[in-house]
Amino acid sequence: MSKTKSVYVRRLDLKHRRVDMSHGSGGRASAQLIETVFAAAFDNEYLRQGNDGAVLPLPPAESRLVMSTDGHVVSPLFFPGGDIGSLSVHGTVNDLAMMGAKPLWLSASFILEEGLPLADLQRIVSSMAQAAQTAGVAIVTGDTKVVERGKGDGVYISTTGVGYVAAQHSPSGDRARAGDTILLSGSIGDHGMAIMSQREGLQFESAIESDSAALHELVQTMLATGADIRVLRDPTRGGLATTLNEIARQSAVGMVIDEDAIPVTKLVAAACEFLGLDPLYVANEGKLIAICARGDAAKLLAAMRAHPLAHSAAVIGTVIEDDSCFVQMKTKLGGRRMVDWLNGDQLPRIC
Amino acid sequence: MCLAIPALVVELLPDDMARIELDGVRKEISLSLVEGTKVGDYVIVHVGYALQLLDPEEAALTLALFAELGKQT
């Protein structure tokens, strides 16, 4: 970001004005937008220097550097329990957390659509700042571009995050082994159904809220138990089913899970029932899957349940030997079925 | 066949519509295919329309039948 003047000819009218092409041109209007909206909200020692990049310290010995990135295109921009801003912070923080890392610094890149009300942008940026502060991360560098009306969905946000991971922690998708226990930190389907409830044509009045949350502190608590945590992953797009299948394939194992053990709130279950959706495939933004050595499951579960973000954590299954890498499920009825990869996009059914 | 769910009628609305609820999820649906629906009734809902009234006595009888059939093992 270039050095900005602190006094402008006219104050930026955040209440009534909209993003226009001049905000992306790099000139005075751009600078004013950045200073008034972004820099003010994200304020930290790095941003105050006003440079194009942030110089960050290397990790201490016995730690390694972790980087992750996420693009956010959610529509609508605002939904019960969050918005694209808080989601973009939580998403990248969680990606780092799933590597066992402590997230430290984020970059944020905005593609704004011409016509986006500045009031909406302010709301989103405030939400990001709040989420970052709560998560203990700083947004240290960023970029803003503007595209013509019709070429964007209001705003797209890309966040990249950097953190440190202690050398002894290396959860990885290929480390699950037969006999390991599969744990889930809480109820599934909340985020996806909160979004669905806002979609045109599928509206229903309900109090389903997105579960969007930063999970890194929960992960630190889990790692601190000393349990041998082999895999950590958050079941976002495609839901629990897709994530379990990904891990099964990466680790070349099979899994058996217990439908009765998987927490689903009554509200989400009912909403899914209405639309013919399977909660197993609905996105989550504040939950994680942990796969650990069987002997450590009890203490890990206890530590999770003691944390507010995982109070309904549960053991949901076991890893088994299986060359075909199938994920099977014991149904509530006592039968058995497969839990396959998501086929296409899950669309509401009539039949 | 087609996906339909039993839901509780919580409010009658103008133009032959009603608000139904299933465990806290509410939706507006059409009553144009049924007659005599009251608040407190359960209806079978399919693609935004109530198709039929659900008979609570028959439901209870069916459940009782399941339980009894099971006892014979």
Add this chain to the structure above:
Amino acid sequence: MKYVDEFRAGDLAKNLAASIALETQPERTYRLMEFCGGHTHALSRYGLLGMLPANVQMIHGPGCPVCVLPIGRVDLAIRLALEHDVILCSYGDCLRVPASEQMSLLKAKARGADVRMVYSALDAIKIATQNPTRQVVFFAIGFETTTPPSASVIKQAQTAGLKNFSVLCNHVLTLPAMEAILTQPGGVPLQGLVGPAHVSTVIGSQPYQSITTRFRMPIVISGFEPLDLLQAILMLLRQVNEGRAEVENEFTRAVTPQGNRKAQALVEEVFEIRDSFEWRGLGSLPVSGLKIRAAFAEFDAEQRFPDLVYCNVSDHKACECGAILRGEKRPQDCKIFGTVCTPDNPVGSCMVSSEGACAAHYTYGRFTDSKGMP
């Protein structure tokens, strides 16, 4: 969820499964067909198939309106969307059905067509009201469950005097399809039919008498929940063992002998039976499909857009859907099952919708095909 959860109780399921095992005579093989796609889906989704004894075989019937929708009809919808600049409103189920030239409604949308998913016909009419300068076409599919909503919405459009709303009607009838299955030459014998749940709430249990009488085929109408299905199967097995051929109703909480007279009258008012209609996988069946009556011609997309001419498109040569729908083959018997033909790339009707026999087996049951599975 009231009237849902109680009908999914695990302990009752185990008891019912045990009762079914006791009821079967070990030296007999029972071949029962569940007609309705929703039942096919439920049998797989709840793992019920594995709970049945080995000598009870469930044959999956053609009661899935997406599966039996001919490619040529989807082509019409796509053409309307792409060539006539209409707002094409469709239930979610149809959006990914592959049609001719590698197209689908979803792909047409990617090409710029205004294709919108709706949960209900009511949403389509709302869109028409909100967009008075655009033509809005509702892509209507379904058996007798879904037909009354289409009838209602056409009447609503007439009352409102809407000039920009029409329906592309692909509604089909259950009984002609059942008869076709039971009369197809070379079909393997069935001993009983599980009748559809929600179709029956509309048409009632009475119409099935013609099937039981003509074919001496026991029918048990089953509710939608897994316990309903298990009990219906038990009731069917009892009929078979006792040599009875009656229409029994397990779904008494929602199905009466007469059905929903109001809905039936509405359908009768708006629709009439076509001489014949193409069913994917079954061929052309007489008096099996509905079209919009002349009195409502202005809401008939086929009248409003006369250049829409239906062209029959055949299925892939290797596709075994016809044999699967008739119960002669299982999904795993098809050479292209799971390899060329998958839910992501469906070649035939049984894979197209999540309720088709092949899709249900692929998604929920194919793990049993491998050797050495626990």
